[in-house]
Amino acid sequence: MADETTAPRFEAEVDQNEYLPEGGRTVDAILTVTATGGPAAGARTAQIIIVDVSGSMAAPATKIVEAKKATATAIAALPDGTPFAVIAGNGGAQMVYPGEPGTVPADPRSRDEAARAVHSLWANGGTAIGRWLDLANVVFAGTDADIKHAILLTDGENQHETREQLEKVLAACEGKYICDARGVGHGWVAEELRLIASALLGTADGLESPAELAGAFAAMTRAARSKTVADVALRLWTPAGAVVRSVKQVFPRVEDLTARRTEISARIGEYPTGAWGAESRDYHVTVDVEPDAVGEEVLAGRISLVSDGQVLTERLILAKWTDDTARSTKINKRVAHYTGQAELATAIQEGLRARDAGDEDTATAKLGRAVQLAEETGHTDTAKLLARVVEIEDARTGTVRLKRRTPGENTEIIDVRSTKTVRVRRQKED
Structure with missing residues (x-):
């Protein structure tokens, strides 16, 4: 009997605080992409x-x-x-x-x-x-x-x-x-x-x-x-005068795609995401836009997933200028969460390198910060791995002491898993 499954369907949602203060430029957004269904007929x-x-x-x-x-x-x-x-x-x-x-x-x-x-x-x-x-x-x-x-x-x-x-x-x-x-x-x-x-x-x-x-x-x-769809790219359109500061995958692991941009035109770039199956990934996009007047709203970006020239899903990134401080200073929870996860990966890698180099002060500071961030972001698996190299006295403040090296210890596992992330649930901002 022939396989009656259909090609995967891609859906996307954007999380962001759209409001910028007067003169503000930087827009952050988290794009969640979920692929369901499939496999596509003939995929090999x-x-x-x-x-x-x-x-x-x-x-x-x-x-x-x-x-x-x-x-x-x-x-x-x-x-x-x-x-x-x-x-x-x-x-x-x-x-x-x-x-x-x-x-x-x-x-x-x-x-x-x-x-x-x-x-x-x-x-x-x-x-x-x-x-x-x-x-x-x-x-x-x-x-x-x-x-x-x-x-x-x-x-x-x-x-x-x-x-x-x-x-x-x-x-x-x-x-x-x-x-x-x-x-x-x-x-x-x-x-x-x-x-x-x-x-x-x-x-x-x-x-x-x-x-x-x-x-x-x-x-x-x-x-x-x-995997059922090959060579999927994240396509980002930005308005005239805008500057793309960064494009990163932030779930299920941190992967900076910024330098891998392929220019489609002066205002459109594509970033490789590889092959997809039935799965979900999150991306963090940061764009600087030209400031506008208070009360104005502009399109800061149009972001889509494309494969073989076909748009699989698309969402908009907006920017609105306000003189309401409560609105403009509110930090989107998912943006904050993934910013912390990226910092966590860096802190682990730098801390382990300092430990290998015999720089105990730097290692203690960096690994302590890593413990603190793991606590804040709910990254329990990473916290357990970090406990192999530090004695955790207070996870909330990042107070730790370096452990003595042991024969056969393998800190490379801690290092290689540093870019794995945990997801915070999407929720409607107040």
Whole structure:
């Protein structure tokens, strides 16, 4: 029987305080976008699994063992017809399955062949992640799938190529495929995984134990299959004289899109949001407009989601000038909430860097502020993670003491999860 599901439907709502004081310029708005329904007929996902096989994956051996199990599990779950491939990465990149760059449709025979090829992997060599991603780009170029998704697993720092080399590869891969990056063990670097996920519009996270790999791989492949609309962009129109200060995704994680603007015209720009399934995301837009007279109202922006030239949903951002101080100074609750969440991510990252550098005063101040912000925004998961590195004396004031380092501690998980956010419910402003 044919699939009778319909294409996803996009809906959007704007939260803002429209009122500005006399002479005021800055307009903040939170756009909540929700996609429901689907999947769209004919949407097809190609899947590549990139497995770190550097020498450190054998220390302890459970890492390479569990990585192979997780890869085999993900392959077994692929629906028939799904184009897929497996890449092994160390100081170079090698095709595991198929033997030459390309993909193979999933079926009982190809899944069995791939699982046997993965079983024969062993750990040796260094780490050059850009080369892994570059090979994935070559492989994806050979498929016409609507959604192209890669899983990248590493346990180490990108030691055998420069940051500039990695960034060059990411620039070449940008817009070509999505990549979810995961770290396991104690040698990977949160900043590198976030860099990859940011450029390739995926997610970054760390695993507490190699035993979590199978579940993580399964979850990522399911999430990729749920994406039904590829290459969705956030389009922002602003009036003459306006300046776009920032465009950020703020839920489910903080992602600054400002520098990724593509000029459509002098007053219209687009920002990439990647592929969508049935999900909801929030964006924070800040625009400076030319001041107008008290009592006047202007359109400060028109914001929409577009895909393949089609507008999926659209909303307006307004600005009204008033001499009523109570109105103009009222802070929109959602704008304030997400501003705090962005500050929380920065405080965690800066605090951990200072701790690594031995600057205990800065580390204490930054991590204390992070604890305070986690308390204020209801980010209980982050608060629990922070408790691994600080003794919390008073969360409301951010009073903390640094803990002594312990053997095998992994602060990279705290770092990589710093950009995850919690949502505050939408509610009508008084």
